[in-house]
Amino acid sequence: MAYLYNTPQQQREMLQTIGVDSIDELFDQIPAGLRLGRPLDLPPALTEIELESHLRELGAKNGSPLQRVCFLGGGSYDHFIPAAVDAIASRSEFYTAYTPYQAEASQGTLQAFFEYQSLICQLTGMDVSNASLYEGGTAVSEAVFMAMRATDRHGKVVLLGSVHPEYREVCETYLRQINCELVVVPTPEGVADVAAVRKAVDDQTACLVIQQPNFFGCLEQTQELVAAAHAVGALAVVSFDPISLGLLSRPGEYGADIAVAEGQSLGTPMQYGGPYLGILTCRQEFVRKMPGRLIGETVDRAGRRCYVLNLQAREQHIRREKATSNICTNQGLMALRATVYLSLLGPAGLREAAELCTRKAHYAADRLTSVSGIELAFRAPFFKEFTLRCRHGADRVVAQAGAAGFDLGPGLARFRRAGLDAANEYLVVAVTEKRTRAEIDALVAALR
Amino acid sequence: MRNTLATQLIFDLSQPGRRGAVYPSSDVPDRPLDDLIPASRRAASAPALPELTEPEVIRHFVNLSTKNMSVDTHFYPLGSCTMKYNPKRHERLAGLQGIVDLHPYQSVEHSQGMLEILYTMQQMLAEIAGLPAVSLQPAAGAQGEFTALLTASAYFRDLGETRTRVLFPNSAHGTNPASAALAGFECVQLKSTAQGFIDLDELRAALDHRTAVFMVTNPNTLGMFERDIPQVAKMVHDAGGLVYIDGANMNAICGVTRPGDFGGDMMHYNVHKTFTGPHGAGGPGSGPIAVRDFLGDYLPGPIVVRNELPADGAKGAPVKFRYDLMMPSKSIGRVRSFFGNVGILVRGYCYLRTLGAAGVRGMSENAVLNANYLLAKLKDVLPVPQGDRCMHEFVASAKPIKDERGISAMDIAKRLLDYGFHAPTVYFPLVVPEAIMIEPTETESRETLDAFADAIRKILAEDPAYLHEAPHQTPVSRPDEVRAARTPVLKWEKAT
Numbered sequence: 001m002a003y004l005y006n007t008p009q010q011q012r013e014m015l016q017t018i019g020v021d022s023i024d025e026l027f028d029q030i031p032a033g034l035r036l037g038r039p040l041d042l043p044p045a046l047t048e049i050e051l052e053s054h055l056r057e058l059g060a061k062n063g064s065p066l067q068r069v070c071f072l073g074g075g076s077y078d079h080f081i082p083a084a085v086d087a088i089a090s091r092s093e094f095y096t097a098y099t100p101y102q103a104e105a106s107q108g109t110l111q112a113f114f115e116y117q118s119l120i121c122q123l124t125g126m127d128v129s130n131a132s133l134y135e136g137g138t139a140v141s142e143a144v145f146m147a148m149r150a151t152d153r154h155g156k157v158v159l160l161g162s163v164h165p166e167y168r169e170v171c172e173t174y175l176r177q178i179n180c181e182l183v184v185v186p187t188p189e190g191v192a193d194v195a196a197v198r199k200a201v202d203d204q205t206a207c208l209v210i211q212q213p214n215f216f217g218c219l220e221q222t223q224e225l226v227a228a229a230h231a232v233g234a235l236a237v238v239s240f241d242p243i244s245l246g247l248l249s250r251p252g253e254y255g256a257d258i259a260v261a262e263g264q265s266l267g268t269p270m271q272y273g274g275p276y277l278g279i280l281t282c283r284q285e286f287v288r289k290m291p292g293r294l295i296g297e298t299v300d301r302a303g304r305r306c307y308v309l310n311l312q313a314r315e316q317h318i319r320r321e322k323a324t325s326n327i328c329t330n331q332g333l334m335a336l337r338a339t340v341y342l343s344l345l346g347p348a349g350l351r352e353a354a355e356l357c358t359r360k361a362h363y364a365a366d367r368l369t370s371v372s373g374i375e376l377a378f379r380a381p382f383f384k385e386f387t388l389r390c391r392h393g394a395d396r397v398v399a400q401a402g403a404a405g406f407d408l409g410p411g412l413a414r415f416r417r418a419g420l421d422a423a424n425e426y427l428v429v430a431v432t433e434k435r436t437r438a439e440i441d442a443l444v445a446a447l448r
Numbered sequence: 449m450r451n452t453l454a455t456q457l458i459f460d461l462s463q464p465g466r467r468g469a470v471y472p473s474s475d476v477p478d479r480p481l482d483d484l485i486p487a488s489r490r491a492a493s494a495p496a497l498p499e500l501t502e503p504e505v506i507r508h509f510v511n512l513s514t515k516n517m518s519v520d521t522h523f524y525p526l527g528s529c530t531m532k533y534n535p536k537r538h539e540r541l542a543g544l545q546g547i548v549d550l551h552p553y554q555s556v557e558h559s560q561g562m563l564e565i566l567y568t569m570q571q572m573l574a575e576i577a578g579l580p581a582v583s584l585q586p587a588a589g590a591q592g593e594f595t596a597l598l599t600a601s602a603y604f605r606d607l608g609e610t611r612t613r614v615l616f617p618n619s620a621h622g623t624n625p626a627s628a629a630l631a632g633f634e635c636v637q638l639k640s641t642a643q644g645f646i647d648l649d650e651l652r653a654a655l656d657h658r659t660a661v662f663m664v665t666n667p668n669t670l671g672m673f674e675r676d677i678p679q680v681a682k683m684v685h686d687a688g689g690l691v692y693i694d695g696a697n698m699n700a701i702c703g704v705t706r707p708g709d710f711g712g713d714m715m716h717y718n719v720h721k722t723f724t725g726p727h728g729a730g731g732p733g734s735g736p737i738a739v740r741d742f743l744g745d746y747l748p749g750p751i752v753v754r755n756e757l758p759a760d761g762a763k764g765a766p767v768k769f770r771y772d773l774m775m776p777s778k779s780i781g782r783v784r785s786f787f788g789n790v791g792i793l794v795r796g797y798c799y800l801r802t803l804g805a806a807g808v809r810g811m812s813e814n815a816v817l818n819a820n821y822l823l824a825k826l827k828d829v830l831p832v833p834q835g836d837r838c839m840h841e842f843v844a845s846a847k848p849i850k851d852e853r854g855i856s857a858m859d860i861a862k863r864l865l866d867y868g869f870h871a872p873t874v875y876f877p878l879v880v881p882e883a884i885m886i887e888p889t890e891t892e893s894r895e896t897l898d899a900f901a902d903a904i905r906k907i908l909a910e911d912p913a914y915l916h917e918a919p920h921q922t923p924v925s926r927p928d929e930v931r932a933a934r935t936p937v938l939k940w941e942k943a944t
Contacts, residue, residue: 002535002802002803002807003532003533003535003811003890003891004810004811004814004890004891005891005892005893005894005896006814006817006818006893006894010893010894011814011817013894014817014818014821014894015817017821017824017825018817018820018821018823018824019824019836020820023813023816023817026813026816026817026820026837027704027816028837029672029673029675029837029839030673030675030701030704030705031675031678033678034677034678034705034709034710035704035705036578036703036704036705036706036709039703039805039806039809040575040576040702040703040805040808040809041575041805042572042575042576042800042804042805042808043568043572043801043804044804045801045802045803045804045805045806045807046801046802046804047802048537048802051537051541051798051801051802052537052540052541054801055541055544055547055798056544057561058546058547058561058562058564058565059544059545059546059547059561060546060561061546061560061561061562061564062546062547062550062554062558062559062560062561062562063546063550063554063555063558063559064545064546064549064550066545066549068558070551072551072553072554074553075552075785075786076551076552076553076786078549078551082468082469082502084468084502084505084506087506088505088506088509088510088513090539091509091510091513092513092518092519092520092521093513093514093516093517093518093520093521094513094516094518094728094729095518095534095539095726095727095728095729096518096519096520096521096534096726096727097516097517097518097519097524097727097728097729098524098526098529098531098727098729098730099529099727099729099730099731100729100730101526101871101873102517102861102862102865102870102871103924103927104862104865104919104922104923104924104925104926104927105516105517105522105865105870105871105922106515106516106517106729107512107515107516107922107923107924108512108513108514108515108516109516109729109730111457111512111515112509112512112729113730114457114938114939114940115457115458115459115940117938117939118457118459118939118940118941119497119498121939122495122496122497123495123497124495125495128938128939129938129939131730132731134587134588134591134732134784135587135784135785135786136785137782137784137785137786138587138591138783138784138785145630164785166782166785166786167785169781169782170781170782170783170784170785172781173598173748173780173781173782173783174630174783176598176780176781177598177601177631177632178632219485219489245491245495246494246495247485247490247491248485248489248490248491249489249490249491250491250495253491262785269548269549269791270548270549270550270551270552271542271547271548271549271550271790271791271794272547272550272551272552272554272559272562272786272787272790273552273785273786273787273788273790274552274587274732274784274786274787274788274789274790274791274792275587275731275732275734275789275790275791275792276786287936287938293730294936294938295938296932296933296936296937296938297932297937297938298927298928298929298931298932298937299927299928299931300924300925300926300927300928301917301925301926301928302924302925304923304924305455306923306924306927307927308927308929308932310929310932310933310936310938311933311936313933315622316590316622316623316625316626317621317622317623317876318622319622319626320622320625320626320635321625321626321628321629321635322629323622323626323629325626325630326590326591326593326594326623326626326627326629326630327588327590327591328588328589328590328621328622328623329588329589329590329720329730329731329732329733330730330731331728331730331731331732332727332728332729332730332731332732333728333729333731333732334728334731334732336509336728336729339458339509340505340509342497343458343468343497343498343500343505343508343509344468344469344500344502344505345467345468345469345497346466346467346468346469346497346498346499346500347493347494347495347496347497347499348467348494348499349467349468349469349470349471350494350495350497351494352470352471353471355474355481356471356472356474358481358484358485359474359476359478359479359484360474360476362476362479362484363476363477381484381485381486381489382485383485398555402555402558407551407554407555407558409553409555410553414553433471436475437475437476438475440476
């Protein structure tokens, strides 16, 4: 039997030490009537050799970017991951450890997360970062709850229509139970109309939720939007793309109060949607309202610099129903990946990656819109992602590209919450630093 | 061998001009950046990240890693966390092309292999739970709890019932009340009996038309099976409420008994624990939920469904299936973006496929055997209030030792680190004073358990003053947590 150490002989001796005759007897606490009187109905056990060929077979039924070219976006991206990231994340001492409850036995993890928090602050220009949340969508909801606590306004939240529709759905799910009104400001032009946002927020609004670059790839007027929130005493919550900060203004510079992100781009593979990395940062004054783990620096008994889980009085295992969140795990391994990724890239590497995304995305947009029936949906400036309007239907374009080995999307028809008329004509395209001119040209040729 | 010189922060190692990643130059026609993104939207300079070479980055983080204890290097009997061995094949298989690099919006046609894995995972988790409807969405156990409570809430709303309260015993994990509060419920905590079981009188008195859900961990946090669970479930059901089983301790009962068979209506799994995710220094987790069929329509989605394809004519040809994503008809909606923590689910799938039915039962049997063996080896030196039998874990109390000799649960935990063992969970559950919660798991040998028991015996014979200052062998000892909380230093800052 796999992964068990004790031999039948040892098992007998152990039972003797315990003072019972059989393993069955150990389960006496479970009333006989509740026992499952049959074997579980599970598929047959496989050896490692069999399991590997089974998984290879299943993997081959999927479309890997190795065989297909990935222009898919919408919150998960095919960015390059340096081998050094995998090397560190596969260190046993990191991936088979748990939450650093015992600081003395976990300084590796604790220091790495302290460095993560510091790097994320450098990246965003924000004052404080926690040690990570589940992923980008729940990070938005956690930020909204945090804004409610910080403003003591619990009845109204305003969110732009250009926020990722799945993030918005998560927010709706989270807010439904507590009678909080979620007002969505439509963005038919691809970006928010600042005047409309000013009208939508009021002195009951806990926060305004902005995404930059937004779901359509467009750049919002963040400075003006943040000002509109602040004018009514609401907090500005910004969901950003970490790679874009190699080039774009940082949330800390334009006045965000809470900045969150999907951190998958920072060295975590796409793996069909998770596990990813929820980044959450804020201004100093809100630190005790934060959800999730925080690592702090201190000294030990001998005065040595070291790191501990800090401000745990906010957390569920101490505060129970009064905790700032129910979250009990962070995304340790993904936070570690981001830490190594940012350490490798440094300012120059991140800047290069961001610039390559921008240049290639603009080239791709130019070329794709040269195809008849395809145009840019919006006029606003964009970063690595843009939305196409396909007059003959987005599905047709996706199918045509797909047949030639190129994956585009997501098409907006899949989202109930995309908020556009004729959603079936719209299509998001993402271009990372990995894409080449040859691939873009071949895609365009396939669509002609 | 540990490099004891490596104590610097990554920021201390930075030198202007160094770099660890180089990108190819642009292969598209050059255009001024100002034409692409207006200067007003751009930052004046790149973020002030540290500048390092790849070898420096590797040496830094490899050295950091040696300051950790982990399952691969040490016995890690952290109660309630199920720190079992993480099979290496999972890492290779979850990293295969077509699995690790699959985009979440990849078309259904080009995700059939992945959807088959996830569909089979749904089926296997339903079978082990005895609850037929499964959603793989939740990112961790705590999110599973929250998700199930929202599911219950939607169900009651549909019935036209207003139920506002969630009940749980005082031995519950902190996530139970925190999840209930987040889901908008009023929390009602019930006293347990002196032995740590659900107090039926307390429960009876608390149940009424306001009761939505009774949350219970079974086996409970003391590592004991709640014998009265059928009666508990009947009482809750008679009051019109639902029973939620916190699956934190599933490692004790897989293939032996099922939450659906002992009265549970909903439950969550911790795939990273029971099905060896792994733990990743604090996450990622994965917290699928399983529910009764009448709750299935309310589950968050998407979930995977399987349809039989029309036979292609040849007699005796194997049946072919097509897998699809579906949103349940009355779904509470999404609780996260994309499908779920798929990378962890794939590892759980590999584990269940390796073990099969007999192996899954064997896993629980040996987890329970190991825990009872360790209990038998320790009970004469370390008082265990719950008696001489347990399921997959047990909770000792250092209270008598502390009263007599001043040695606390924390002292024992810290000193264990010097002996080369990770500490058990201490000071939880809250119902046991000076609690020491020990969960050995099935993947430890008797030799390891014997060595651990010996270490505890030796520690208890040591000078209490020496123990108060333990650990003595670790890179640091007894960090000043009060100082950390009073003046929080939460990031590195450049010396000015």
